[in-house]
Amino acid sequence: MSELKGKKVLLGVTGSIAAYKSLLLVRLLIKAEAEVKVIMTHAATEFVSGLSFSTLSQNQVYTDLFEGNTWNDHVKLGLWADIFIIAPATASTLSKLANGQSDNMLVATYLSAKCPVMIAPAMDLDMWQHPSVRENISKLVNFGNEIIPVGTGFLASGLYGDGRMAEPETILEHLQTFFGKSKVLLGKTVLITAGPTYEEIDPVRFIGNYSSGKMGWELAKVVADFGAEVHLILGPSHIPTHERYDINVIHVKSAQQMYEAASQKHALSDWCIFTAAVADYRIKTPSLSKIKKSDASLHLDLIPNVDIAKELGKMKTTSQLHIGFALGTEPGLGDAKNKLDSKNFDILVANSLADEGAGFQLDTNKVSIIDKKGNMIQTDILTKTEISKIIIAHALHF
Numbered sequence: 001m002s003e004l005k006g007k008k009v010l011l012g013v014t015g016s017i018a019a020y021k022s023l024l025l026v027r028l029l030i031k032a033e034a035e036v037k038v039i040m041t042h043a044a045t046e047f048v049s050g051l052s053f054s055t056l057s058q059n060q061v062y063t064d065l066f067e068g069n070t071w072n073d074h075v076k077l078g079l080w081a082d083i084f085i086i087a088p089a090t091a092s093t094l095s096k097l098a099n100g101q102s103d104n105m106l107v108a109t110y111l112s113a114k115c116p117v118m119i120a121p122a123m124d125l126d127m128w129q130h131p132s133v134r135e136n137i138s139k140l141v142n143f144g145n146e147i148i149p150v151g152t153g154f155l156a157s158g159l160y161g162d163g164r165m166a167e168p169e170t171i172l173e174h175l176q177t178f179f180g181k182s183k184v185l186l187g188k189t190v191l192i193t194a195g196p197t198y199e200e201i202d203p204v205r206f207i208g209n210y211s212s213g214k215m216g217w218e219l220a221k222v223v224a225d226f227g228a229e230v231h232l233i234l235g236p237s238h239i240p241t242h243e244r245y246d247i248n249v250i251h252v253k254s255a256q257q258m259y260e261a262a263s264q265k266h267a268l269s270d271w272c273i274f275t276a277a278v279a280d281y282r283i284k285t286p287s288l289s290k291i292k293k294s295d296a297s298l299h300l301d302l303i304p305n306v307d308i309a310k311e312l313g314k315m316k317t318t319s320q321l322h323i324g325f326a327l328g329t330e331p332g333l334g335d336a337k338n339k340l341d342s343k344n345f346d347i348l349v350a351n352s353l354a355d356e357g358a359g360f361q362l363d364t365n366k367v368s369i370i371d372k373k374g375n376m377i378q379t380d381i382l383t384k385t386e387i388s389k390i391i392i393a394h395a396l397h398f
Contacts, residue, residue: 003180005033010081010113012106013053015043017156018088018122018165023048025087025168026056032172037077038062039106041093065105074105078113083175086110087148088122088165091133098136098143118174120148122165124157141245148174149243162242177225184396186227191269192216193262193276193308195235197255201300202287210360211277213237215325218388219273220247226392231269233261235276255279255305266312271395273323274309277360281305313344323347323395327359333368340370346398347371349391356381369394 009029013022029036036057040050050061062072078084086093086106095101097119102108110117119140127133128150137147148171151164166174194216198206217239220232230247235258241249252258255278266272281302291298309324316322324345326336336350351367353359358366358381365387369377371394379390 002032002034003176004029007034007175007179008080008082009034009036009175010077010084010109010115011036011038011053012084012086012089012093012110013038013040013044013048014086014088014090014093014106015041015046016088016090016122016165017047019044019047021165021168022087023052023056025171026053028168028172029175030056030058032176035059037080039077039109041104041106043090043092062105062109065108072105074109075112078109078115081113081115083116083118083178084110084113085118085120085171085175087118087120087171089119090121091123091127091130091136094119094121094133094136094140097145098139116178117145118148118171118178119145120166120171121150121163123163124155125159125161125163128161128163137245146174146178147245183227185223188228188270189231189265189268190220190223190228190271190273191231191233191262191265192220192223192273193233193258193278194220195237195239196277197235197258197279197305198253199255199279199282199305200286201283202289202291204290207279207281207283208236209277209279211235212361213239213276214361214363215365215384215388216273216275217241218384219275219391220244222385222388222392223271228271231265233258233265233276255282255308259306259308259311262308262312266315269320271321271323272312272316274312275325276308277327278308279305307343309345310343316344321346321395321398323349323391326350328352333370336368336370340372345372347391347395367391371398373398 013019026036037059038053039062054061096107148166150162152162153164154160155163195213196209196211198208200206220230224230224246232247233250250261252261282305284301284303322345326339333350336348340348349367349369351358355366364381365384366381367379
């Protein structure tokens with residue numbers, strides 16, 4: 001049975017060339033047995049007719065608060081919906097939503113709605129990147145709205161880049177996920193460390209590792225989908241973190257910076273997940289200028305970095321859950337069981353570079369999950385998304 005069966009979906013359509021995609025979205029929603037009503041701005045009717053939406057949805061299409069002597073009750077319409085999705089949402093509409101500028105039927109209904117709201121932006125590359133748009137997006141996220149990430153591709157201007165409205169099938173998946181998932185972590189705060197750390201040798205060189213941060217990012221997305229407030233402390237990485245506005249990303253470079261950021265969030269966190277590949281050592285005294293090349297050997301004086309998981313493990317309360325990661329180069333668990341105790345982990349996820357499909361920078365992994373209760377789960381090679389779901393499911397039942 002479809003997760004959308006019987007759900008009341010209110011669709012807002014604004015003046016973008018992407019409005020034509022919303023016709024397909026309505027068809028997909030009707031096929032999924034949802035009930036659909038549509039609000040269009042006047043600008044949207046310049047791209048797609050209201051008659052098309054009315055025919056597909058089998059419901060009246062709303063454009064004006066007043067039509068002749070009739071008042072369209074935006075309050076009642078907002079209360080009717082189980083979810084309100086605005087797709088496409090132009091830069092102009094984002095500004096009105098963020099600042100309460102209620103000058104049309106769509107914004108008036110948004111301000112009256114008691115249901116969750118999803119917003120699928122659509123605009124050109126430079127508009128999408130403009131600071132004013134970014135600020136409005138941040139406001140809307142802080143108000144509790146979900147922003148569906150834009151796509152990348154050719155835009156109406158002929159430019160190539162971010163700004164395309166998400167495809168109707170993608171939006172449908174977001175809706176199905178929303179109605180199908182349980183918000184079991186709602187009200188919980190989750191701290192995650194991810195990626196590598198870079199330890200400076202001189203202004204142009206550093207000690208680092210091959211970690212991409214992908215595992216931590218996938219875990220962050222899973223717990224965010226379950227309703228948690230997520231703080232992701234991320235070392236240098238190419239992960240497109242802008243795709244998720246419901247995850248607070250704190251960018252750091254060194255182990256010390258990661259430790260300081262994690263320490264600030266630790267006491268307020270219900271779960272702490274340590275996936276970061278933190279450098280064990282740093283240069284005692286980094287050079288203030290570039291070290292010149294010479295024929296002589298170069299000796300670096302290395303000193304230990306703080307063990308973030310171990311130090312925060314000492315501060316762990318009985319109400320907190322700590323999940324650690326251990327990467328080895330030999331088959332098997334290695335010293336994972338010792339780390340479970342020495343760092344006060346409740347759960348430890350071990351993997352090995354000796355296993356094909358596991359380790360840094362890959363989209364897949366193969367892990368063993370052990371916990372303080374003596375339980376162990378071993379996975380096959382799976383995507384890091386699938387691995388993340390298994391880890392979180394285990395944590396929920398710990």
